[in-house]
Amino acid sequence: DAKTTQPNSMxxxxxxxxxxxxxxxxxxxxxxxxxxxQLPSQGPEYVIHGLTSNVNNRMASLAIAEDRKSSTLILHRxxxxxAAVYYCILRDVSGGGSNYKLTFGKGTLLTVNx
Amino acid sequence: DTAVSQTPKYLVTQMGNDKSxxxxxxxxxxxxxxxxxxxxxxxxxxxxxxxxxxxxxxxVPNRFSPKSPDxxxxxxxxxxxxxxxxxxxxxxxxHLGRAPNYGYTFGSGTRLTVV
Numbered sequence: 001d002a003k004t005t006q007p008n009s010m011x012x013x014x015x016x017x018x019x020x021x022x023x024x025x026x027x028x029x030x031x032x033x034x035x036x037x038q039l040p041s042q043g044p045e046y047v048i049h050g051l052t053s054n055v056n057n058r059m060a061s062l063a064i065a066e067d068r069k070s071s072t073l074i075l076h077r078x079x080x081x082x083a084a085v086y087y088c089i090l091r092d093v094s095g096g097g098s099n100y101k102l103t104f105g106k107g108t109l110l111t112v113n114x
Numbered sequence: 115d116t117a118v119s120q121t122p123k124y125l126v127t128q129m130g131n132d133k134s135x136x137x138x139x140x141x142x143x144x145x146x147x148x149x150x151x152x153x154x155x156x157x158x159x160x161x162x163x164x165x166x167x168x169x170x171x172x173x174v175p176n177r178f179s180p181k182s183p184d185x186x187x188x189x190x191x192x193x194x195x196x197x198x199x200x201x202x203x204x205x206x207x208x209h210l211g212r213a214p215n216y217g218y219t220f221g222s223g224t225r226l227t228v229v
Binding site for chain 1: 118147149155156157158159162170204206217218219220221222223
C-alpha cells in the first residue's frame with residue numbers, strides 16, 4: 001500500500017478552522033484518498049474521500065494538490081466533538097478484492113481547546 | 115437501528131478459554147471485516163469476507179477463525195486465548211463492488227481482556 005505521512009498531533013481552538021495535512025508522495029493513479037476519524041472509545045468513522053478534485057460534504061472539505069502528492073482535510077469550524085484521531089488513507093481499488101482493504105497508519109490526534 | 119452491531123461490548127476471560135464475538139450489519143453491504151486495535155492504538159485488518167467468501171486473510175494465528183453464515187453476519191471465534199489477544203476488535207462492512215466511492219462503516223468495538 002502507498003504510504004501516507006501525517007503529523008502525530010495538532011491543536012485547534014473551538015470555532016476555528018482546522019487544516020489537517022497529509023503527504024502521499026508515492027501515490028499512484030489508481031489511489032483514492034480517504035479520510036477517517038476515530039472519536040475516543042468509538043470505531044473509525046468515514047469522513048470524506050476524493051481522487052483529483054476538491055470535495056465537500058457536510059462533515060468536511062478535502063483539498064487535493066494538483067500533483068496529488070498531498071492533501072488537506074479541512075474542518076471549517078472545529079467543535080469539541082471533533083477531537084479525534086484523523087487517518088489519511090490511500091485506497092487502491094485496482095487488482096481485485098484484496099486491494100480493497102483499508103490500511104490505517106498512526107493518524108493525527110486532534111485536540112480541540114474550548 | 116444500529117448499522118453495524120457487535121456483541122459483546124466487553125469481554126473479560128481467562129487464558130486458555132475459547133470465546134466468540136458476533137457482528138451483524140443491516141446496511142445491505144456485501145463485504146465485512148474484522149480489525150484489531152492493540153494497546154498502541156494501531157488498527158490492523160485481520161479478515162474480510164465478501165458474500166460469505168474469505169477474500170482477505172492477514173497474518174493472524176490460526177487460533178482466530180472467522181465465520182460468515184450469511185453476508186449480514188461475520189463472527190470471530192478465538193481458541194486458546196492468550197494475554198496478547200487483549201485488544202479492541204472492530205467489525206466493519208462496505209460495498210466491495212462500489213469501491214472506491216464507498217466508505218466502511220465500523221461497529222463500536224469489543225474490548226477483549228484476557229487475564
